[in-house]
Amino acid sequence: MPVVEFLQFTLSGVVFGMIYAAIALSLVLIWRGTRLLNYAQGGMAMFTTYVAIEVIYHTGSYWAGFVVALAAGVVLGAVCQLTVIRPTMNKPPLNAVIVTIGLLILLEGLAGIFFGGQYRSFPAAFSITGLRIGTTPLGVSRFDVFVVAAVLVTTLALAAAFKYTSAGLRMRAAAFNATIARLSGIRVARMLTIGWALAGLLGALAGVLVSPSTFLYPNSMDAIFVFGFTAAVIGGLDSPAGAVVGGLLLGIALSYVAGYLGSKGSDLTSLVALGILVVVLMIRPDGLFSATKVRRV
Amino acid sequence: MTMQTLPRRLGVAVVMAVIVGFLSIKLDTFRDYQIAEVAIEVTAVAGLTVLTGLSGQISLGNGAFMAIGGYTTALLLLHLSWPFVAALVVSAAAAAAAGAIVGVAAARLRGPYLAGATLMLGVALPSVAYAWPGVFGGDQGLNVAFTTPAFLGATFPLTRWQAWVSAAVALISLVLLANLCYSRIGRNWRAVRDDEVAAALDGVNVAVTRILAFVVSAVCAGLAGSLLAIVTSLVAPGAFTITLSIALLTAAVIGGLGSLPGALWGSLVIVLVPTYVTDVATSHGLSSSVGSNIPIAAYGVVLILVMLVFPQGIQGGLRRLLTAFTGPDLKTRTWHDTSAAHVTPSADDAPASQHEKEGTS
Numbered sequence: 226m227p228v229v230e231f232l233q234f235t236l237s238g239v240v241f242g243m244i245y246a247a248i249a250l251s252l253v254l255i256w257r258g259t260r261l262l263n264y265a266q267g268g269m270a271m272f273t274t275y276v277a278i279e280v281i282y283h284t285g286s287y288w289a290g291f292v293v294a295l296a297a298g299v300v301l302g303a304v305c306q307l308t309v310i311r312p313t314m315n316k317p318p319l320n321a322v323i324v325t326i327g328l329l330i331l332l333e334g335l336a337g338i339f340f341g342g343q344y345r346s347f348p349a350a351f352s353i354t355g356l357r358i359g360t361t362p363l364g365v366s367r368f369d370v371f372v373v374a375a376v377l378v379t380t381l382a383l384a385a386a387f388k389y390t391s392a393g394l395r396m397r398a399a400a401f402n403a404t405i406a407r408l409s410g411i412r413v414a415r416m417l418t419i420g421w422a423l424a425g426l427l428g429a430l431a432g433v434l435v436s437p438s439t440f441l442y443p444n445s446m447d448a449i450f451v452f453g454f455t456a457a458v459i460g461g462l463d464s465p466a467g468a469v470v471g472g473l474l475l476g477i478a479l480s481y482v483a484g485y486l487g488s489k490g491s492d493l494t495s496l497v498a499l500g501i502l503v504v505v506l507m508i509r510p511d512g513l514f515s516a517t518k519v520r521r522v
Numbered sequence: 523m524t525m526q527t528l529p530r531r532l533g534v535a536v537v538m539a540v541i542v543g544f545l546s547i548k549l550d551t552f553r554d555y556q557i558a559e560v561a562i563e564v565t566a567v568a569g570l571t572v573l574t575g576l577s578g579q580i581s582l583g584n585g586a587f588m589a590i591g592g593y594t595t596a597l598l599l600l601h602l603s604w605p606f607v608a609a610l611v612v613s614a615a616a617a618a619a620a621g622a623i624v625g626v627a628a629a630r631l632r633g634p635y636l637a638g639a640t641l642m643l644g645v646a647l648p649s650v651a652y653a654w655p656g657v658f659g660g661d662q663g664l665n666v667a668f669t670t671p672a673f674l675g676a677t678f679p680l681t682r683w684q685a686w687v688s689a690a691v692a693l694i695s696l697v698l699l700a701n702l703c704y705s706r707i708g709r710n711w712r713a714v715r716d717d718e719v720a721a722a723l724d725g726v727n728v729a730v731t732r733i734l735a736f737v738v739s740a741v742c743a744g745l746a747g748s749l750l751a752i753v754t755s756l757v758a759p760g761a762f763t764i765t766l767s768i769a770l771l772t773a774a775v776i777g778g779l780g781s782l783p784g785a786l787w788g789s790l791v792i793v794l795v796p797t798y799v800t801d802v803a804t805s806h807g808l809s810s811s812v813g814s815n816i817p818i819a820a821y822g823v824v825l826i827l828v829m830l831v832f833p834q835g836i837q838g839g840l841r842r843l844l845t846a847f848t849g850p851d852l853k854t855r856t857w858h859d860t861s862a863a864h865v866t867p868s869a870d871d872a873p874a875s876q877h878e879k880e881g882t883s
Contacts, residue, residue: 262634316833320775320829323772330825334819334820451642457638458635462634499639502642
């Protein structure tokens with residue numbers, strides 16, 4: 226039945242789209258605060274997922290691992306920002322980019338040293354057998370519903386915190402204009418560290434959520450990061466809403482390609498992602514949700 | 523100045539050719555292979571350092587142009603049995619065409635949006651090889667037959683010949699790039715990088731200038747890809763992953779962005795540091811999972827440290843050391859230095875706005 230097939234592909238696209246959205250959001254958080262793309266985001270997520278798998282293995286509790294992974298994400302984000310990113314802030318911008326790439330490579334090497342390089346399967350919180358309405362399979366499982374809900378709840382909680390709390394207001398001010406924020410008594414440097422910590426949390430969430438379907442190995446988050454980055458660029462790096470829309474757009478489009486074109490489609494997913502990215506950027510060079518700006522030339 | 527620079531550059535190239543020739547004869551087969559590797563790397567990195575350092579456009583996808591060069595060479599040698607030099611030229615032309623297309627798209631994009639688009643290009647292009655395995659050999663790739671010419675005799679080691687060919691192409695590319703950088707085209711690149719409006723007011727065609735930089739860097743990457751095909755005797759998608767593209771940018775920045783000698787330092791770091799650390803790790807008898815991952819971790823640490831200790835890259839650090847001993851030489855051309863001043867935010871603490879204006883991340 227074409228309608229059911231279409232629905233299945235759409236729903237599974239939404240699930241992956243939410244994971245891309247989580248990575249995209251973490252990139253947007255850091256970009257808005259520091260004008261820096263964090264290429265280590267995927268590596269950080271991979272590392273915290275390894276921490277989770279070790280905790281699950283030793284305690285036998287999925288939720289202990291889940292919580293520890295998120296906490297590890299917060300700590301890792303803050304530590305990375307304080308140790309290696311902050312010293313680059315008064316240097317040429319590409320230096321910070323190379324430092325994040327160095328961080329990515331370092332984390333992948335450390336993961337190999339501490340946890341071994343072999344593929345490891347990661348447990349899911351809920352059943353991964355497909356849900357059905359009557360006898361019609363929906364193409365998504367109970368765990369997929371949890372994935373979407375978890376990203377959605379985290380995103381909305383962050384959005385509410387940014388909008389309604391005074392800490393959120395300080396962070397927005399620091400991202401909007403660092404100098405004026407500092408003159409108003411906001412500790413901008415601390416706000417940037419908090420931004421990295423929150424980005425680490427989102428990345429850790431994405432890692433724990435995606436790993437049941439990809440296996441875990443030191444490079445396992447690379448592809449997820451690339452699609453998350455693409456989603457953020459499609460949406461516009463300054464826009465959290467754009468990150469979510471970009472993630473969903475990309476996830477659903479890639480799901481159709483893989484679904485309708487079969488094995489040929491899975492070879493073509495990255496080409497299709499490139500196509501979408503190019504089309505969007507040709508029409509809107511700063512992403513879908515960019516504020517209209519005067520071009521310099 | 524213009525009277526002396528060409529002979530001087532040719533002189534430096536000849537001296538380096540003699541050094542490479544000497545080393546390749548003195549050292550063993552594995553070192554010859556490494557010489558070829560460095561030569562390939564430096565060809566691609568030199569093109570990228572011109573693109574990013576001089577014209578101010580970032581590319582995280584130059585590995586894609588290397589793939590185009592490599593596959594073009596492999597197909598021409600395999601099906602048409604062309605001589606390598608002809609295949610090399612056509613590979614460079616194919617990469618140039620691809621560079622022009624990418625350049626046209628890139629001319630509209632800035633900073634992270636260009637980084638995202640080129641990153642996706644670097645990820646997507648190798649998957650073409652999987653999608654059409656009949657033409658490109660899929661995962662296995664294509665084998666490339668390359669032998670030493672008859673006049674060198676039957677006993678001449680193939681790796682030495684590969685090192686010579688690679689080094690020759692690298693040195694010729696470097697001399698041509700050096701001339702290009704100091705020509706009107708090079709000045710236009712720097713003018714567009716520093717201020718598009720001012721450059722346009724001075725009659726520089728901004729779009730064409732930016733596209734040309736992409737074409738030049740694509741030609742360099744295409745040459746490098748072609749060399750990689752004959753040195754490794756294989757082109758496969760696994761050789762042109764995004765890791766390669768990122769390593770190229772890393773080498774350019776580590777060496778000193780916009781500097782051709784810097785491209786050489788960066789390439790040496792990229793090629794030699796992992797091998798060196800592996801040797802040390804194996805000689806200390808570390809277990810395989812630790813031993814094989816320590817070089818990766820150490821490489822990451824080196825990248826971070828170089829960027830924190832030498833903000834202008836290795837070449838910038840060397841230049842600083844030199845001026846510390848001799849005092850500033852006012853006659854020295856300073857366009858690398860102006861590029862450094864350009865991308866360094868002012869002392870006051872407004873990194874956000876400054877970075878946004880530069881937008882090279």
